[in-house]
Amino acid sequence: LRSGADLVVIATTTRLIDVAADIRTAVGSGSNVIVSAEEAAFPWAVDAVLAEDIDALARDRGVTVLGGGVNPGFVFDALVLTLLGTTTTASTLAVHRTVDISGFGTVVLGRLGVGVSPEQFQRGVVDGSILGHAGFPQSMAIVADALGLTIERIDREIEPLVAPSEIALPQLAISAGHSAGVRQVYTALVDGEPWYTATFTGHVDLDMAGLTARDEIVSQAGPGLRCTLEPGIGAQRGSAAMVANSIDRVLSAPPGWLTVADLPPARPRFDPGVSERRSLRPAAEETTT
Amino acid sequence: LRSGADLVVIATTTRLIDVAADIRTAVGSGSNVIVSAEEAAFPWAVDAVLAEDIDALARDRGVTVLGGGVNPGFVFDALVLTLLGTTTTASTLAVHRTVDISGFGTVVLGRLGVGVSPEQFQRGVVDGSILGHAGFPQSMAIVADALGLTIERIDREIEPLVAPSEIALPQLAISAGHSAGVRQVYTALVDGEPWYTATFTGHVDLDMAGLTARDEIVSQAGPGLRCTLEPGIGAQRGSAAMVANSIDRVLSAPPGWLTVADLPPARPRFDPGVSERRSLRPAAEETTT
Numbered sequence: 417l418r419s420g421a422d423l424v425v426i427a428t429t430t431r432l433i434d435v436a437a438d439i440r441t442a443v444g445s446g447s448n449v450i451v452s453a454e455e456a457a458f459p460w461a462v463d464a465v466l467a468e469d470i471d472a473l474a475r476d477r478g479v480t481v482l483g484g485g486v487n488p489g490f491v492f493d494a495l496v497l498t499l500l501g502t503t504t505t506a507s508t509l510a511v512h513r514t515v516d517i518s519g520f521g522t523v524v525l526g527r528l529g530v531g532v533s534p535e536q537f538q539r540g541v542v543d544g545s546i547l548g549h550a551g552f553p554q555s556m557a558i559v560a561d562a563l564g565l566t567i568e569r570i571d572r573e574i575e576p577l578v579a580p581s582e583i584a585l586p587q588l589a590i591s592a593g594h595s596a597g598v599r600q601v602y603t604a605l606v607d608g609e610p611w612y613t614a615t616f617t618g619h620v621d622l623d624m625a626g627l628t629a630r631d632e633i634v635s636q637a638g639p640g641l642r643c644t645l646e647p648g649i650g651a652q653r654g655s656a657a658m659v660a661n662s663i664d665r666v667l668s669a670p671p672g673w674l675t676v677a678d679l680p681p682a683r684p685r686f687d688p689g690v691s692e693r694r695s696l697r698p699a700a701e702e703t704t705t
Numbered sequence: 706l707r708s709g710a711d712l713v714v715i716a717t718t719t720r721l722i723d724v725a726a727d728i729r730t731a732v733g734s735g736s737n738v739i740v741s742a743e744e745a746a747f748p749w750a751v752d753a754v755l756a757e758d759i760d761a762l763a764r765d766r767g768v769t770v771l772g773g774g775v776n777p778g779f780v781f782d783a784l785v786l787t788l789l790g791t792t793t794t795a796s797t798l799a800v801h802r803t804v805d806i807s808g809f810g811t812v813v814l815g816r817l818g819v820g821v822s823p824e825q826f827q828r829g830v831v832d833g834s835i836l837g838h839a840g841f842p843q844s845m846a847i848v849a850d851a852l853g854l855t856i857e858r859i860d861r862e863i864e865p866l867v868a869p870s871e872i873a874l875p876q877l878a879i880s881a882g883h884s885a886g887v888r889q890v891y892t893a894l895v896d897g898e899p900w901y902t903a904t905f906t907g908h909v910d911l912d913m914a915g916l917t918a919r920d921e922i923v924s925q926a927g928p929g930l931r932c933t934l935e936p937g938i939g940a941q942r943g944s945a946a947m948v949a950n951s952i953d954r955v956l957s958a959p960p961g962w963l964t965v966a967d968l969p970p971a972r973p974r975f976d977p978g979v980s981e982r983r984s985l986r987p988a989a990e991e992t993t994t
Contacts, residue, residue, distance in 0.1 A: 490791060494970065497970040498783065498784060501779065502943040503973060504973050563973060564974045564975045638942065639939065639942075640936070641936070641938075646933075650928065658790055680966060681786040681966065684795070685852060686854055687855075
């Protein structure tokens with residue numbers, strides 16, 4: 417069976433259930449798959465039977481499936497794990513991401529809870545039409561699984577960030593008093609104690625809200641560590657880059673449904689023809705696919 | 706051939722030539738190897754024939770060799786590549802590391818150039834007894850190779866940081882006017898232009914020198930990115946952790962002499978028995994070794 421040459425990128429929507437059929441079709445026809453759907457970053461957290469089933473199919477076909485972009489896929493998981501490589505002690509984690517969401521279309525903004533009154537926001541949360549950003553439980557599961565920890569529970573909070581005055585985006589006009597952003601706090605508990613707190617603040621006008629685009633990871637392990645990214649990784653530009661830069665690592669990965677914890681760093685490749693080292697190691701690709 | 710069960714850590718000295726025989730012996734007897742020697746992080750940059758030879762032996766024996774700690778192995782290479790996953794544009798890189806070197810013994814401090822007059826320092830640089838910290842060309846080569854860039858030349862500068870007053874370390878007394886630290890600047894050129902500048906400042910008394918332990922990575926790609934680690938990763942504690950946390954990823958890696966660009970993030974493992982996901986994926990280890 418020849419495999420590893422084809423790769424399909426599925427960048428449509430958020431939920432695993434909505435992309436599962438497409439993933440299955442691609443895998444079944446022998447294609448590697450990169451999925452931007454947030455829930456696909458750690459599908460075992462959503463539907464373990466489905467995840468196991470597609471994982472087995474991928475192994476049978478000799479192809480790899482990876483879910484991921486920037487969030488999940490980088491800020492709350494891959495970068496966290498990379499930093500934790502420098503410590504051997506268990507600790508609590510706090511990750512804060514503040515991001516400009518003005519570039520998203522009305523469907524995504526609506527799902528995030530932008531453009532509605534606080535009352536509409538609360539109703540939307542209750543009826544499931546307002547989700548905020550998805551994928552935090554997946555990032556937490558990726559990190560916990562890699563560290564050998566078991567998450568007992570994830571507590572969730574979500575609240576609207578209300579615009580003090582009207583904001584006119586090209587795609588959406590937001591009235592004063594309506595939501596121009598969202599703040600979400602996820603707290604994962606291990607052994608009865610808060611272990612990982614993820615705070616996400618998305619806003620269509622960071623300046624107006626007195627916010628700055630940044631990502632921050634704080635670990636209490638050892639002497640403590642604070643990692644700050646300024647500006648924070650752009651939501652759309654960053655995710656598109658992560659997908660594009662993951663093609664090589666997916667094509668050379670072992671088969672199955674993997675996570676970013678299983679793979680070497682995604683990286684851009686500016687001139688694939690000139691590697692000094694690869695030319696010394698002609699068998700490299702054969703041993704990793 | 707059964708392999709992958711044994712692993713040897715070689716944490717002795719800096720130069721490839723001084724650890725090559727030990728690596729060869731370990732690999733020849735079927736052991737995986739983690740080497741802390743700075744030059745082993747990218748051995749092709751030092752002795753491509755030797756690197757190719759041990760790489761071939763490792764493939765023959767089905768074992769993996771990895772060189773790396775924190776520097777090289779993390780700050781100037783793995784973390785840089787991880788961050789670059791979020792961009793698709795070529796750019797210049799600047800990495801600054803400021804680190805407390807007071808914990809090192811007299812042999813290492815002497816090699817770094819600590820405890821001598823500026824004149825002795827310059828003579829030591831000329832006669833090769835003072836090296837500063839090693840491994841920057843290796844880190845640069847790891848990043849360049851992963852990105853598909855070819856380094857034309859690496860320019861090097863090294864200077865002593867002179868103590869204004871006496872410093873009494875338990876292991877070494879440094880007279881006023883003698884070196885209490887070292888600053889090194891490495892500049893790698895690609896296509897005739899500076900591409901990657903690595904600045905290392907090591908000092909036995911950061912406070913006295915008005916310095917703060919921190920690591921900083923600045924990329925000009927896209928909208929630009931500044932990643933700051935505060936405090937910076939400790940030299941000894943961090944490197945010991947990176948070696949310990951690399952055991953799992955080396956044992957499950959494909960055979961050959963690999964670099965940190967080839968491997969998933971090192972991470973501590975607190976409870977190897979409880980992974981929800983691994984239990985769903987019983988064949989995982991078989992497909993990656």
